[in-house]
Amino acid sequence: xxxxxxxxxxxxxxxxxxxxxxxxxxxxxxxxxxxxxxxxxxxxxxxxxxxxxxxxxxxxxxxxxxxxxxxxxxxxxxxxxxxxxxxxxxxxxxxxxxxxxxxxxxxxxxxxxxxxxxxxxxxxxxxxxxxxxxxxxxxxxxxxxxxxxxxxxxxxxxxxxxxxxxxxxxxxxxxxxxxxxxxxxxxxxxxxxxxxxxxxxxxxxxxxxxxxxxxxxxxxxxxxxxxxxxxxxxxxxxxxxxxxxxxxxxxxxxxxxxxxxxxxxxxxxxxxxxxxxxxxxxxxxxxxxxxxxxxxxxxxxxxxxxxxxxxxxxxxxxxxxxxxxxxxxxxxxxxxxxxxxxxxxxxxxxxxxxxxxxxxxxxxxxxxxxxxxxxxxxxxxxxxxxxxxxxxxxxxxxxxxxxxxxxxxxxxxxxxxxxxxxxxxxxxxxxxxxxxxxxxxxxxxxxxxxxxxxxxxxxxxxxxxxxxxxxxxxxxxxxxxxxxxxxxxxxxxxxxxxxxxxxxxxxxxxxxxxxxxxxxxxxxxxxxxxxxxxxxxxxxxxxxxxxxxxxxxxxxxxxxxxxxxxxxxxx
Amino acid sequence: xxxxxxxxxxxxxxxxxxxxxxxxxxxxxxxxxxxxxxxxxxxxxxxxxxxxxxxxxxxxxxxxxxxxxxxxxxxxxxxxxxxxxxxxxxxxxxxxxxxxxxxxxxxxxxxxxxxxxxxxxxxxxxxxxxxxxxxxxxxxxxxxxxxxxxxxxxxxxxxxxxxxxxxxxxxxxxxxxxxxxxxxxxxxxxxxxxxxxxxxxxxxxxxxxxxxxxxxxxxxxxxxxxxxxxxxxxxxxxxxxxxxxxxxxxxxxxxxxxxxxxxxxxxxxxxxxxxxxxxxxxxxxxxxxxxxxxxxxxxxxxxxxxxxxxxx
Numbered sequence: 001x002x003x004x005x006x007x008x009x010x011x012x013x014x015x016x017x018x019x020x021x022x023x024x025x026x027x028x029x030x031x032x033x034x035x036x037x038x039x040x041x042x043x044x045x046x047x048x049x050x051x052x053x054x055x056x057x058x059x060x061x062x063x064x065x066x067x068x069x070x071x072x073x074x075x076x077x078x079x080x081x082x083x084x085x086x087x088x089x090x091x092x093x094x095x096x097x098x099x100x101x102x103x104x105x106x107x108x109x110x111x112x113x114x115x116x117x118x119x120x121x122x123x124x125x126x127x128x129x130x131x132x133x134x135x136x137x138x139x140x141x142x143x144x145x146x147x148x149x150x151x152x153x154x155x156x157x158x159x160x161x162x163x164x165x166x167x168x169x170x171x172x173x174x175x176x177x178x179x180x181x182x183x184x185x186x187x188x189x190x191x192x193x194x195x196x197x198x199x200x201x202x203x204x205x206x207x208x209x210x211x212x213x214x215x216x217x218x219x220x221x222x223x224x225x226x227x228x229x230x231x232x233x234x235x236x237x238x239x240x241x242x243x244x245x246x247x248x249x250x251x252x253x254x255x256x257x258x259x260x261x262x263x264x265x266x267x268x269x270x271x272x273x274x275x276x277x278x279x280x281x282x283x284x285x286x287x288x289x290x291x292x293x294x295x296x297x298x299x300x301x302x303x304x305x306x307x308x309x310x311x312x313x314x315x316x317x318x319x320x321x322x323x324x325x326x327x328x329x330x331x332x333x334x335x336x337x338x339x340x341x342x343x344x345x346x347x348x349x350x351x352x353x354x355x356x357x358x359x360x361x362x363x364x365x366x367x368x369x370x371x372x373x374x375x376x377x378x379x380x381x382x383x384x385x386x387x388x389x390x391x392x393x394x395x396x397x398x399x400x401x402x403x404x405x406x407x408x409x410x411x412x413x414x415x416x417x418x419x420x421x422x423x424x425x426x427x428x429x430x431x432x433x434x435x436x437x438x439x440x441x442x443x444x445x446x447x448x449x450x451x452x453x454x455x456x457x458x459x460x461x462x463x464x465x466x467x468x469x470x471x472x473x474x475x476x477x478x479x480x481x482x483x484x485x486x487x488x489x490x491x492x493x494x495x496x497x498x499x500x501x502x503x504x505x506x507x508x509x510x511x512x513x514x515x516x517x518x519x520x521x522x523x524x525x526x527x528x529x530x531x532x533x534x535x536x537x538x539x540x541x542x543x544x545x546x547x548x549x550x551x552x553x554x555x556x557x558x559x560x561x562x563x564x565x566x567x568x569x570x571x
Numbered sequence: 572x573x574x575x576x577x578x579x580x581x582x583x584x585x586x587x588x589x590x591x592x593x594x595x596x597x598x599x600x601x602x603x604x605x606x607x608x609x610x611x612x613x614x615x616x617x618x619x620x621x622x623x624x625x626x627x628x629x630x631x632x633x634x635x636x637x638x639x640x641x642x643x644x645x646x647x648x649x650x651x652x653x654x655x656x657x658x659x660x661x662x663x664x665x666x667x668x669x670x671x672x673x674x675x676x677x678x679x680x681x682x683x684x685x686x687x688x689x690x691x692x693x694x695x696x697x698x699x700x701x702x703x704x705x706x707x708x709x710x711x712x713x714x715x716x717x718x719x720x721x722x723x724x725x726x727x728x729x730x731x732x733x734x735x736x737x738x739x740x741x742x743x744x745x746x747x748x749x750x751x752x753x754x755x756x757x758x759x760x761x762x763x764x765x766x767x768x769x770x771x772x773x774x775x776x777x778x779x780x781x782x783x784x785x786x787x788x789x790x791x792x793x794x795x796x797x798x799x800x801x802x803x804x805x806x807x808x809x810x811x812x813x814x815x816x817x818x819x820x821x822x823x824x825x826x827x828x829x830x831x832x833x834x835x836x837x838x839x840x841x842x843x844x845x846x847x848x849x850x851x852x853x854x855x856x857x858x859x860x861x862x863x864x865x866x867x868x869x870x871x872x873x874x875x876x877x878x879x880x881x882x883x
Contacts, residue, residue, distance in 0.1 A: 343780040402781050402787070403782055
């Protein structure tokens with residue numbers, strides 16, 4: 001037992017964190033982490049897994065002493081045997097960035113936008129090695145950048161954050177985190193903001209740090225696929241408690257806690273044959289398309305002598321009533337722009353976008369307004385798509401007020417019907433969006449989108465801001481509603497596994513062009529396009545053994561596609 | 572239908588306190604803001620009850636009391652003639668009651684300050700919301716107009732304008748209009764900046780996608796979401812307007828005598844500062860206190876209306 005303890009890099013015992021309410025100082029503090037224990041060994045990756053509000057990030061921040069002033073921390077956090085809870089400021093500072101490096105979620109906002117990356121990495125080096133000479137610091141920065149797989153360290157060091165891609169920034173952040181040879185790394189959702197193909201590269205890099213340097217990694221994530229890919233041990237957290245503590249293969253093979261089983265069941269899996277959510281009734285062949293796009297080209301900007309940026313080029317596909325087309329691609333592929341074009345929110349430069357046989361690009365203003373009542377739109381972030389000053393009832397009634405001549409009483413009846421359809425109760429009617437959970441908000445947004453019986457529903461990443469268990473329920477709901485109301489659905493997503501559950505057809509977009517289009521089974525099992533193959537291989541699945549095999553396949557494909565760069569995520 | 576989907580989603584979420592009542596509670600806990608609110612209230616009350624207040628000692632701001640002055644026009648007695656009947660003393664040369672002048676002056680100052688602010692806020696909000704929301708050519712032209720107004724030597728222009736003011740227009744109304752018409756560029760810029768951010772929020776796109784005309788989106792979604800900012804900026808604008816009115820009256824182009832005005836009294840008092848310093852102090856203090864109170868109150872209001880809880 002003692003032998004094991006001496007090898008622990010980080011030992012957390014009976015950790016509790018409570019926040020005092022700033023508005024009511026006399027009220028009892030709110031406990032967000034309660035009695036958490038875990039041990040992080042040398043050269044191991046420990047994943048703290050949980051949904052939002054589980055306390056996983058607070059736990060990690062308490063290790064770094066980065067909690068706000070109204071937090072009360074109890075219990076013990078030992079780094080290499082030294083107690084950190086209640087330690088003085090100098091000790092904690094030496095630990096931060098010295099013994100523990102940190103990788104944050106948003107590489108775009110974690111860097112200072114007015115300084116070059118070289119300067120920021122140099123600052124990290126100088127903080128912990130104040131005696132180094134300038135030339136030495138410079139050499140060390142470049143060496144670090146090279147060690148995280150950046151092909152042109154000199155160019156990257158001279159760049160400002162906005163000039164680089166998410167993957168390059170995340171690699172630079174890792175270079176900064178390892179600048180003082182830390183014994184442990186805390187990675188807080190390190191790949192959540194990145195595309196899958198970039199994510200695979202970053203996960204590979206973290207793995208190599210563990211293997212080559214023996215760095216211990218505390219990985220905080222909500223993504224079971226990432227856990228399966230990288231973690232050796234897993235701690236599952238829910239509302240501040242540890243639900244299960246297990247080695248990764250054992251956890252995925254035989255989850256013990258009920259919550260873990262639930263969580264794993266909710267994760268959509270790629271490659272499973274049963275598409276449980278799709279309706280499969282055959283359609284009459286002569287049925288015309290509910291929505292169609294023909295050779296559409298969409299540009300941004302332009303004029304004043306500047307060239308326009310092409311967001312979408314020669315896009316062509318059709319969606320039939322009662323069917324779902326999944327539009328898949330990475331960030332910047334133009335998939336959301338195309339979705340917006342179907343709602344008439346962005347102008348189409350050439351080609352046609354037809355909804356119900358009417359061309360949106362050529363419709364008059366009045367026609368367009370009428371046409372819009374036949375289109376429902378569900379946005380990515382329900383927190384932003386509902387007006388914070390409107391109640392749920394008002395929000396759902398807005399399309400009715402705009403697009404129908406119902407009396408207030410009829411509107412109210414319809415709103416109640418819609419609430420029922422999205423499984424919310426009448427008691428939600430007078431609530432404001434901030435009084436609802438993320439899943440409830442998205443239900444309200446869906447109710448609003450289907451209020452006028454649209455013939456086309458556009459869902460733009462409707463679940464990517466939600467937890468997996470909530471995501472599963474929202475997807476169920478969308479499928480049920482489609483079966484009931486028979487609308488055509490354009491489902492825009494970056495997540496192939498989600499698309500597989502819902503879509504009858506898939507269109508894969510890259511850099512504004514559709515590179516592959518076909519029935520879901522065919523595209524996801526036998527893709528024609530090498531890009532689709534890479535995308536499929538890069539998406540991690542929640543099964544360590546299967547994931548290890550997929551990883552090897554991905555490496556092969558990535559090397560094949562881009563043998564020179566190697567890092568696969570150049571801007 | 573699967574079982575998970577049929578159950579009604581009744582996940583309990585703690586209700587966060589927002590809205591007017593919570594803001595008021597926060598405001599009252601901020602001592603400086605609460606004190607300035609009380610001060611503003613006292614000034615408004617004093618201005619509203621001016622005839623009654625001055626009636627206590629039987630004074631009004633127009634009656635001459637030459638008997639209270641010495642041969643050279645300086646008030647007799649301590650501190651410019653402070654006494655039980657003349658609480659702030661009397662005006663040199665005329666012997667008019669200074670307390671009455673200050674209290675009636677509050678009427679002029681507050682009325683002109685608030686009315687001019689209202690004019691500015693209406694124009695500023697309309698221009699700010701439309702330019703921010705509509706964008707394009709309209710925004711470019713209107714925003715250049717705002718820039719021009721910003722760079723304009725407003726005070727000089729105002730002085731020049733007063734000389735050509737039509738005589739049928741009551742002077743206070745004229746002053747309200749010209750101060751108000753020149754005071755809106757600041758608020759329009761602030762509102763425009765907020766609208767530019769709001770325009771990118773998806774609830775605005777959602778409303779447009781539902782077929783809402785632009786005026787509906789602006790009135791129903793944009794305006795309510797910038798209202799907190801508008802309230803705060805208005806509060807901070809009032810003392811500025813009071814100051815401009817005082818400055819115009821100080822320079823002798825503001826409210827015409829005998830209507831009491833702090834600015835004009837201050838202008839007159841400069842000449843008497845050696846012989847009767849309190850003549851300067853009383854109206855000066857009144858102007859200082861109300862300006863400070865509005866500024867502190869506006870600051871507190873900004874913190875109270877900020878859902879993230881403000882400072883501390």
